[in-house]
Amino acid sequence: MLRVENLTKRFSGFVAVNRISFALEQGEILGLIGPNGSGKSTTFNMIAGLLKPSEGSIRLEGREIGGLAPIEICHSGIGRTFQIPRPFKQLTILDNVVTAAFYGQRGSVSRAKALDQAEEALTLVGLPTDPQAEVASLGAAGLKKLELARAIATQPRLLLADESLGGLDETEMNAAADMLNHIRREKNITIIWVEHIMGVLMRVVDRAIVLDHGEKIFEGLPREVARDPRVIEIYLGSEKITFDEARS
Amino acid sequence: MDTRIWGGIGIAALAVVPLLGLGNYHLHLLITVLIWGFVYTSWSIMGRFGMVSLGHGAFLGVGAYVATMLWNTMGLTPWVSIPVAMLVSMAMALLVGYPCFRFRIVGHYFALVTLALGEVVRLTIVGLRDQTGGSLGMTVTGVPEGTSFLALQFGDRATFFYVALLVWLGGLVIWRLVDRSMLRYALEASSEDEDAAASVGVNVTRAKLMILMISAAMTTLGGALYAQYQMYINPETVSGIAISLQIVFAVIAGGLFTQLGPTVGAVFTLLLAETLRVTFGHDIHGLDGTIYGLLLVLFIIYMPKGITGSIMAGLSKRRRPNPAAAPAE
Numbered sequence: 001m002l003r004v005e006n007l008t009k010r011f012s013g014f015v016a017v018n019r020i021s022f023a024l025e026q027g028e029i030l031g032l033i034g035p036n037g038s039g040k041s042t043t044f045n046m047i048a049g050l051l052k053p054s055e056g057s058i059r060l061e062g063r064e065i066g067g068l069a070p071i072e073i074c075h076s077g078i079g080r081t082f083q084i085p086r087p088f089k090q091l092t093i094l095d096n097v098v099t100a101a102f103y104g105q106r107g108s109v110s111r112a113k114a115l116d117q118a119e120e121a122l123t124l125v126g127l128p129t130d131p132q133a134e135v136a137s138l139g140a141a142g143l144k145k146l147e148l149a150r151a152i153a154t155q156p157r158l159l160l161a162d163e164s165l166g167g168l169d170e171t172e173m174n175a176a177a178d179m180l181n182h183i184r185r186e187k188n189i190t191i192i193w194v195e196h197i198m199g200v201l202m203r204v205v206d207r208a209i210v211l212d213h214g215e216k217i218f219e220g221l222p223r224e225v226a227r228d229p230r231v232i233e234i235y236l237g238s239e240k241i242t243f244d245e246a247r248s
Numbered sequence: 249m250d251t252r253i254w255g256g257i258g259i260a261a262l263a264v265v266p267l268l269g270l271g272n273y274h275l276h277l278l279i280t281v282l283i284w285g286f287v288y289t290s291w292s293i294m295g296r297f298g299m300v301s302l303g304h305g306a307f308l309g310v311g312a313y314v315a316t317m318l319w320n321t322m323g324l325t326p327w328v329s330i331p332v333a334m335l336v337s338m339a340m341a342l343l344v345g346y347p348c349f350r351f352r353i354v355g356h357y358f359a360l361v362t363l364a365l366g367e368v369v370r371l372t373i374v375g376l377r378d379q380t381g382g383s384l385g386m387t388v389t390g391v392p393e394g395t396s397f398l399a400l401q402f403g404d405r406a407t408f409f410y411v412a413l414l415v416w417l418g419g420l421v422i423w424r425l426v427d428r429s430m431l432r433y434a435l436e437a438s439s440e441d442e443d444a445a446a447s448v449g450v451n452v453t454r455a456k457l458m459i460l461m462i463s464a465a466m467t468t469l470g471g472a473l474y475a476q477y478q479m480y481i482n483p484e485t486v487s488g489i490a491i492s493l494q495i496v497f498a499v500i501a502g503g504l505f506t507q508l509g510p511t512v513g514a515v516f517t518l519l520l521a522e523t524l525r526v527t528f529g530h531d532i533h534g535l536d537g538t539i540y541g542l543l544l545v546l547f548i549i550y551m552p553k554g555i556t557g558s559i560m561a562g563l564s565k566r567r568r569p570n571p572a573a574a575p576a577e
Contacts, residue, residue, distance in 0.1 A: 071451055
């Protein structure tokens with residue numbers, strides 16, 4: 001479904017991402033993990049259209065999308081969330097999602113259909129469809145859900161989830177992970193989930209890629225990640241990995 | 249009572265005003281409020297989305313001068329020259345707006361670009377003195393019979409009152425249409441976060457250009473209407489920084505985010521100007537500008553929602569004395 005080949009990003013000589021390649025199958029959840037500065041956000045932003053790759057290609061269902069603007073990426077069928085939620089505070093919760101449903105799809109969508117799709121997305125993530133509900137009434141977990149609902153409302157085939165667990169407590173993290181899994185099943189969406197918290201993520205993802213200093217150091221099943229000596233080395237002391245949570 | 253019923257009562261009340269036997273002075277004040285209320289509404293239609301233009305005098309000037317010059321030199325009826333002027337303004341808006349929005353020139357920088365545009369138009373009018381009369385301004389050639397529908401000239405104020413009323417109502421309708429359209433959603437989203445808006449498919453450049461061009465065209469109509477009413481225009485009254493700032497001040501004072509806010513701003517600024525004129529005459533040069541500036545600062549600090557916005561906030565607080573702040577998650 002998505003094929004990334006030799007993806008490279010340089011910032012004035014500094015190589016942030018170095019020749020990364022991977023592929024995704026339809027309906028798969030891929031975990032893209034690594035410590036801070038590993039290049040996962042840069043990779044994410046290249047796929048999302050916020051950064052232009054210096055080299056390499058990104059193909060969605062055979063079509064090159066590397067270097068396209070975010071709006072074109074969205075209309076190609078890729079939805080994204082932001083690490084720090086960026087809601088449109090002047091709009092209600094429902095209107096945030098209606099905006100995404102109305103503008104986020106290729107071709108014209110009627111307002112009534114956009115409203116239906118927005119309500120469906122909000123229900124899927126467990127947010128109210130009340131037209132008066134304000135963004136200000138949402139806490140950290142609610143804002144993350146709104147990010148997800150907005151992305152889902154664009155009817156993506158591929159969802160890019162950027163650190164959906166950041167700022168959440170353990171219960172909320174587990175709920176968020178289950179929700180992503182639920183969304184994948186309900187909508188048959190392929191998901192790339194970028195995260196630096198490994199434990200919860202490993203319960204849900206089908207495969208994981210670990211980045212460090214812009215290089216791909218591991219790709220494999222969740223249970224294998226926990227045993228890989230290079231992964232253990234980069235995380236040891238800096239991150240508490242609950243390996244026993246990793247899906248066997 | 250439904251707001252539509254209130255609106256109907258308000259329009260009906262306004263429609264009978266000329267029949268009440270008001271003197272020319274009071275009718276003049278009302279016409280002035282309607283024309284400027286329309287111009288201010290035209291500015292607020294984009295200003296409410298964070299697109300603060302300090303150069304709307306440019307569009308006002310194009311409306312007044314293009315319509316007047318085409319009438320005076322070619323005898324072209326304002327029914328044709330006004331749409332021509334509106335097209336000129338829309339082209340100008342496109343020329344300035346596209347690079348601004350494409351390269352994300354927003355906030356203060358956008359305000360500065362528009363400020364320059366206003367001055368460019370004013371200086372062009374002054375520079376083309378053989379055609380425009382320069383700083384001395386120009387008069388609209390009057391029809392001998394005093395009233396001509398084709399020339400959009402009316403000898404009696406009552407007829408012009410109805411013309412101004414129709415245009416003003418048209419402005420309110422456009423404001424409402426924009427408010428209820430999906431364009432508003434796109435602009436609200438774009439004004440808060442362009443990256444996030446683009447990530448959900450909003451074409452930020454197109455949305456901003458659309459509202460700028462609508463606003464420019466409306467303001468141009470206001471400028472042409474002002475010229476037709478006053479029958480005299482000069483660069484200081486219809487273009488340049490002073491008039492552009494007056495527009496901003498009036499809208500902020502009246503209320504940027506409400507439909508009637510700009511009109512209330514027109515009433516407020518007119519009352520202020522008339523009070524100053526009656527009290528001090530023209531003895532103290534620049535007094536009105538100084539007081540406008542002072543009041544603008546006070547409004548921004550103490551009443552950022554303007555007069556109507558503050559009243560509405562107060563009313564809605566009364567209706568909901570003790571809101572339950574339960575989270576929506």
